[in-house]
Every structure is written in C-alpha cells, then in structure tokens.
Amino acid sequence: MLIARVIGETIATVKNERVRGTKLLICRQTDHTGKPIGKPYVAVDLVDAGVGDLVLTGHGSAARQTHITKDTPVDAVVNAVIDHLEVDGEIVFRKT
Amino acid sequence: MLIARVIGETIATVKNERVRGTKLLICRQTDHTGKPIGKPYVAVDLVDAGVGDLVLTGHGSAARQTHITKDTPVDAVVNAVIDHLEVDGEIVFRKT
C-alpha cells in the first residue's frame, strides 16, 4: 500500500452505479514523514477519511476486495487512516 | 484511478471484435488542477467522453469489469467524466 495524503475530492459522472454512491478522494503519495510527493490519483473511500488525513491506499485488483468495489472498474481504495508512523525507532507522524 | 485529459482519438486495426466497436481515446494524466503531465495512453471510452474532457481512467484488471471490456485484452477505460475537482477546500476545476 502507499502512504498518501488526502488533498481533495472529485465529483464525477460515473457510469458504474455502485461507484456513484461513494466518495472519490484525491490523494497524493507521501514520503515516510507524510510530505506529499508525486502525482495525484483518485481512490474510493472505504474508511470515511477526510481532506488532510494521512491514509493507506491499496491499488490494482486489491481495490476490488471489498463489498463496495467488487466487480467495479475501480483500481484504488483508501483502506486505512494512519494513526502514526514510526521510522527507525522515532515517531515521525502522529494523527492530531 | 487517474485524473486525465482526453487529448485525442486513435483509429486502429484491433484484433478483438468487441474492442473494435469502441472509441479509443488518447489520454494524458494531469495534476490536481487538470494540467496534463506525463506520457499519453489509450483507454476504451465507457462514458461518451470527448476531446478536452477531464476524466477518470481505471487501469489494469479494473478495466475489464464492464460488459464491453470483459475478457478483452484491454487495460484502461475512461469510467467517469469529472464535473469538478475540489482541493484543500477550493474548487480548482469545474466542467464548463
């Protein structure tokens, strides 16, 4: 999974009915301290995450291993809200 | 899913019969404001998108979770037209 920051939300005319009922979060991968790096992508929210949250996102077929996304053309989900990151024995991020 | 701009269309001699009947859109991933970045790719259109539209594209096996693309050698679909993008509480893109 990738460590990502939720930076926003997109409203879109989605073909698939089940996807239509979900929140589509705009995420950006971060480094190990939670600092955004790289290009944005959109993931279906499974955990009621919000803008600013640090999350884990699952990609590829992993994204369809849930009741909401099964058999839908979805390739990314937010599957966890990160509470804290510990790197080399130090807490480098803690959810406030 | 990726946020992408539809920049064109390709006509190709496709082996697979079902794919042959579809629109093959040339897309480029964008940043979170809709500005194209990165290399182009081709996705099967599911939502009657047109050149200039900002869309979401699904990749990998996600692209075959539809009646049109099931069991075809397709790895990318346009599965939504983006209405607007909201980043950090501001509308950064709105479909005109």
Added chain:
Amino acid sequence: MLIARVIGETIATVKNERVRGTKLLICRQTDHTGKPIGKPYVAVDLVDAGVGDLVLTGHGSAARQTHITKDTPVDAVVNAVIDHLEVDGEIVFRKT
C-alpha cells in the same frame, strides 16, 4: 493501452510451449505523435505487426485475454496496429 513503436524482434528460448510459437516484438512507448520515449519491452504479437509499425500494447492480465496467451506467463501483447492518431482535431500520425 500504450502507444508503441515496434523497433525489433527477439529470438529466445522460451519455456512455455505456446509462447514459443509466437513472434516476440521489441516495442518502445511513444509520445502522442509516435516518437519513441522510454525503455523497451517485449510483447507477443497478435496482429502480425512489423518493425516500424505504430501499435497499441495491452499490459498485465489484459495480455492473457486471448486464445494464444491464456494461462501463459505473458504480460504484454500487441493488440492493434494504429491507422492514425488524431490529437486536438489534427491528424498527427497516419500509417503509410
């Protein structure tokens, strides 16, 4: 799918019997005008493409959605020969 230029062919001692009977084309992804960019990769030919052709290649599990490649350790196929590319309303490539 990726837009790619066929730049050559490889002869290899392949373990899988069915793959052994196929043409293994060396491809390079191109930009939207057909100019090669990026690293080469090898795709199983499904459409009798030749060196110099501009093609579409399907990747990942998409590459096994054909009678030839089903259940084989293949992750890329040439699934279409591009006739022309139209970008922003202009023909930027046409097969000669």
Added chain:
Amino acid sequence: MLIARVIGETIATVKNERVRGTKLLICRQTDHTGKPIGKPYVAVDLVDAGVGDLVLTGHGSAARQTHITKDTPVDAVVNAVIDHLEVDGEIVFRKT
C-alpha cells in the same frame, strides 16, 4: 519481487478485520547492495521481519496468495528475509 529495507512500522485504523491483526511494515526499495532508493510503501509482514532487515516484497495480486491476505485489499507483502545477496560472484550483502 523487490529488494527492500524495512525502515519502520505504521499503526493505522484498518477497515479489514484480518489486515487489522497484522504488522504493517514501512519499506523502501534498495539497489543491489541494500542501499535504500525511491519512495516508501507499506507491506503486510508475513515473516516476522524487523526494522533494518533486508527483505523481499511481493506486489499486486501476488500479495493475496497467502492465508492471511486472501480476499483482503492488500497489494504488498514482505515474503522473505534476505540472508545474502551475491552480485557478479561477490557477496555484496550478508545478514548480521
């Protein structure tokens, strides 16, 4: 699989029950000598690895070929602890 260094651990509020019981290791891909390069990612620990270990990580649907991760939205696992790396006939890394 990628050669990766375990650099830390994340505690996260995970939706999926089975994933909730696992260790989520923060990894960074390394070069062939074990030196970290590239962005971090999070993988489910299958081999009781610890911070500092050099490991192999499996990605994509490979990550769900275990009893722990089957049918979960997981796309990366630590599936081996590296004992040594031999490159061009020389031992370039040995676990201490």
Added chain:
Amino acid sequence: MLIARVIGETIATVKNERVRGTKLLICRQTDHTGKPIGKPYVAVDLVDAGVGDLVLTGHGSAARQTHITKDTPVDAVVNAVIDHLEVDGEIVFRKT
C-alpha cells in the same frame, strides 16, 4: 516482458515452501542492446538462467502461470533466455 540482465542471486528465508526450492535471480532491466538500466528486482528462475545471461522476465499475475509459482506470492519470473535481439534490421545482441 522486460529485457533484463541476470546480475546475481539472493539466498533468502522464504515463507512459501514451493518458492523456497527455487533459484531467486537478481535482474536489472536493460535497454534494447542489453545494457543494464534502472533498479534491480528479484525473479524466480524457470529456465535455468545464470549470471550474465540476457533474459525475458514476466511480471504481475503472469508470474504465477506456471506449475512452480501457481498460488505463491511471486510477482516476477525469468521465462526465457534471449538468444539474440534484432533492432531495425541489425543484430544488436547475440548470446555467446
């Protein structure tokens, strides 16, 4: 598939029994002349390849389409030894 040079081997404490019995080759993707570029990765050997060989590697679910790797958390295999590469009508590599 990627064109890759086998640069070494790794010995690792692998959880999966079937994977444990295989050779884990360290590979680096090459350009179209066989010159290594990019980061190393580890692939299960299916063709008795050795250090220095130029090979084709299959990635993702393709890597599990063999008796050895079926249902294992493996995402890369060496599935062919390259005999020669012909680019733009010239032999640019021939196995010695």
